[in-house]
Amino acid sequence: MGLQEAVARAFDPGAGLAQSVKEFSPRAGQTAMAQAVAATLDSGGVLVVEAGTGVGKTFAYLVPALLSGERVLLSTATKTLQDQLFGRDIPRLVAALGVPVRTALLKGRSSYLCLHRLSDARQDAATQSGAVLRDLAQVEAWSLTTRAGDLAELIQIDERSAVIPLVTSTRENCLGAQCPQVQICHVNLARREAMSADVVVINHHLFFADLNIRESGVAELLPTVQAVVFDEAHQLNEIGVQFLGRQITTYQLDGFCRDLTQQGQKLALGVADWRALVAELASSVLSLRRLIGEGNQVGRIAWFSGEPVGVDAQGWQRAVADLHASLQQTDVVLRSIEDMSPEIQGLQERAQRLTAELDIFSHPVQPGFVRWLEAGTQIRLVQSPLHIAETMQTRVFATDAETKSRKSWIFTSATLGHDATMAHFLEDCGLRDAKVLQVQSPFDYPSQAAIYVPSQMPNPGESSHSAAVAALVADASIVLGGRTLVLTTTLRAMREIAAALRHHFAQSSAIEVLVQGESPKRELTERFVNGATPGGHGCVLVGSASFWEGVDVPGDALQLVVVDKLPFSPPGDPVVEARAQHFQRNGKNPFHHFHVPQAAIALKQGAGRLIRRETDRGILVVCDVRLIRMGYGRRILAALPAMQVLATQEEFVRALRALTKPSTTDQRWCATRAPESLTADNSFPARAWCRPAAG
Ligand code: SF4
Structure with a gap:
């Protein structure tokens, strides 16, 4: 039986998984994706699949991969997702399909004892x-x-x-x-098991880190597999550029100083003046810190010429030269006694590597790269490529030529582009001759979801904007008993909105406000879900950055997603600026070809938190009037699934109240319109956000 026939049988509604996996329910989109994956595994080549929320993309690539009998490398975005694949999804399918597959999990060395x-x-x-x-x-x-x-x-x-x-x-x-x-050694054991397994689960960080430093075994693994699947592929470019670049950090330097003191005094006491060596190194690191303002500056600082923008040029050169001299001096001392022990030899190699990394930042930035300084609890000097395209072409896909085989490459995610071409994703990842497939979500968005853009909101640049968002959230969450996720575009807005909400609920304690960073994400999500159980304390969860994706709360525990502003990339960010300039150099308008598509993709990801299964209902509120007043707003709206449109505050309040009642088969909150018809109707009464009447 051929692979495609075996896959068809596995997804047959009357047989296969339908009979052996309790949670499985046949979906046409999932079967179509599985068949496309099977066809690519048969013929080789590149397949890119955007599978909307609810398609069941994990089973759609795992089933053909497991049935293929090929050696497969699976890469996903985080260690948590790796654990889910390895510990839950793969064993369940291996048992259901009855295939004798050896599987292995491989993480970076810092994950092992x-x-x-x-x-x-x-x-x-x-x-x-x-x-x-x-x-x-x-x-x-x-x-x-x-x-x-x-x-x-x-x-x-x-x-x-x-x-x-x-x-x-x-x-x-x-x-x-x-x-x-x-x-x-556990690290070595994990690598040995990966080399002898049929299916190996890794993460994108490890994949790119290993391309760069070739030390964790992925580079050896790659030529031996017939297929590579990248899940959560929308994160590939961002993760890839972090690891393909060069960097030196004060964290590395502090760690080196710590180990130099410990190991030097333990293994070579009296051979060198370890305290003096470390004091000199530490003093050079401190000079760098002082120049950047002792932690007063946070974030990325552009770096175009000899020193980061705004940093004293002479002071910078002196501090870097001092650090360079200290590292070199340490290297010389360690080199003279490197035979004493493996630890001393290891320290010498570190001193040499740190000197080489620092050297890179003493020379002009290479073309096609962007350099910046990142300030925060540590200082990072970073230089990275703008995208992973060249590396994918020259070092990843090139393994096909080395091994004279035609591998299959599958890239998948719920959000890969703002339109059906996924042109940016293909370009960033260097994917040529790729087959592109878009599988629509099986959810009935017009019945299950509605969108509201409050036209009375202050403009997003006004200082009163966050307070107005908080007021809307406070009123809406009272109606729903919490069940509200607020996604902000900046940490500052997150803090302002969270503080205003806490102030609002300080007396009544009606709603608990959970804020990103105050507890681990998993714990916050659990508390949020528990808040919606009978007798639970209704919760509003306020988050930025990572909360725009990866929050998965099915059911009515989450009914309202509020986005504060259109998620444009932060202006002034050196990487964003460099990418925008790349478009300009190629004769393309950066706003239309880069910023708007990026914002559309990010909004699509945020909106994806709302409806997680067929029976969910909910409202998306975007507190940014640019979505309905500006021409580019139409393009961003068009990337979202077609939802009902709530044009006025009255419609919004009615829809909120409808969410508190059990759903009916024909849920209609208001007249249905396609999102494209959402324009600046100014029909919202020109008054402050009004509180819904009790009951
Ligand atoms: S130091 Fe030894 S035990 Fe630790 S990771 Fe290296 S080889 Fe393994």
């Missing part, structure tokens, strides 16, 4: 704080039973715990073949 560092941490326990010692005891106990050594198993320890860097390795401090624990 390093037995050598654990033993070092044990010896240095006397110098650690109480909190670190408590966590260390948990790690010790777990280390006796774990097979994989994957720290994700240690759910009782916060991933931000100070013990994590003490018990994990970096490329710099791993002893490699000279390590006494090398035979039982």
